[in-house]
Amino acid sequence: MLEASSVAAEESRNLSELSNVDKWPKVVMRLAPFPSGPLHIGNARMVVLNDYYVKRYNGELLLVFDDTIGSAEKVVEPDAFEMIPEGLEYLGVEWHRTVYKSDRLELFYKYAVDLIERNEAYVCDCDAEVWRKEHKAKEKACKCSILSVEDNLARWEKMLDGTYPERGAAVRLRTGMADPDPAMRDHVILRISESEHPRVGTRYRVWPLLEYSWGIDDHELVVTHIIRGKDLVKEGKIEQHIWNIYDWQHPELIYYGRLKFQDAKLSKSKSRREVLEGVYTGWDDPRTWSMQSLEKRGIHPDAVRKAMLDLGLSVVDISISMKTVYSENRKLQDASAPRMFFVEAPVWVELTGLPPEIQEAEAPVHPDFPDRGVRQIPLGRSSDAAVPFVAGISERDLKRLTKGEIFRLKDLANFTLKKGRRPEATFHSVEVDNVRTVGGSIIHWIPRETAVPVEVTMIDGAVVTGHGEPSIKNIESGTFLQFERVGFACVFDVGDPVRVAFAHK
């Protein structure tokens, strides 16, 4: 029930029906992340699309960690087994079962033997580079491919028992040396790796490649629809080759194009390095663009979902801006975000002549919803009218003001800027209209005596220090708020200083 309504609420205009749904008892899809780190914004499309369709068809979603041994460049990061589900939960993805590729090696071995016995695969001990140049490029089968089934089985045993060293032999699928597409010629499907695996250690030394493991598992797990990036079309073709050998029903293959973000540089390996070296504050550092980091910034998961779903399922490569996500987020959260004053690196201005009876300012919690009440901003000033009240404003605002100009400290009073090397201003009046009629600036500010130190982590990781109005101390951690005229941010630490993560303008 809940699921149906959540899908109904999502924009689906750009997403057509899945094909051949009626040919299967129920729709089953899978999420297949390689556990090298947490999910980042670049993975969100794959995740959201699969989740969306599973919900739309009331199907089943599998989380399958694609944790085969990888390579020197692609290393399994053990923490990812925790961080990926965290990211999924943030996104509101509901999966029904978790599977680890590394638990299924025996299955892949069983089929490997069967494929060899059917003479659909053979063990090749050629040097990889030689094979590429002399055999693949020239469409010439190598000597291994004419070996008998018995010889191949013997070689297979030698792969398993350690007779062959790493790279000493590999199992190739007979996809055909004459295939016009060089990518398809007798592809390797299993190879030797003695790297230690974080889950199964060194129990296995022969590991499947992605296209092979999925050729088997998409069938074994009864996956019906596969939505994935178009960088995997060759893998899809090899899977189909395997399905044809066994005459298995083909799952539907759906590809989407590459997604780039103009304003976010995504690199899991760089993030991993920087997190390890302490350059980044952790996997929730904004520069990782992880789900954790978006959550910390108060980006609503539905903003991410909406932005991803709006892209549809086009196979074209696209480049979008995070601004579309931010725009969605504003729509979702502006109405609920309390307003607050924050001044970065305040310039302190002496204000004279403010009537002594004015001891505090009142500002609405949210201008569109007066019923939510007001924030009290105690000025903490002396009751002696001769002592100036000191307020902090941003340097940017000060620079924009011209001498003699009337301006307003929002929700407090109007002042006139005086000349002088130190910024000073004199009280003009209280009524807003006095500044509005002359088109004067209305700026945000904080009182020096009662302001609270605040640290803002910007999107590029820079930490900006400043002060917030006193009431920020009473805000709960996790609150998504708006610093008036500055932007939206999310509080993640209510200590001293109060720490917030900047979300967007």
Place this chain on the structure above:
RNA sequence: GCCCCGGUAGUGUAGUCCGGCCCAGCAUCUAGGCCUUUCGAGUCUAAGACCCGGGUUCGAAUCCCGGCCGGGGCACCA
């Protein structure tokens, strides 16, 4: 070099399969007006696109051919 895929405003996307309802819709971005004690929200307006060339047709973004441009693959990575 060889295979495959794709090209609608700045960015995305709808329409393309089954040609006319599209002198092309929507979102975002940009500019401006209104509103507002925020540079937010809301609201109104403006600007902005069918890669090029042929062909078929009464009629083409939609079909055909050629070209150009872009992307992906050709790993004992995922």
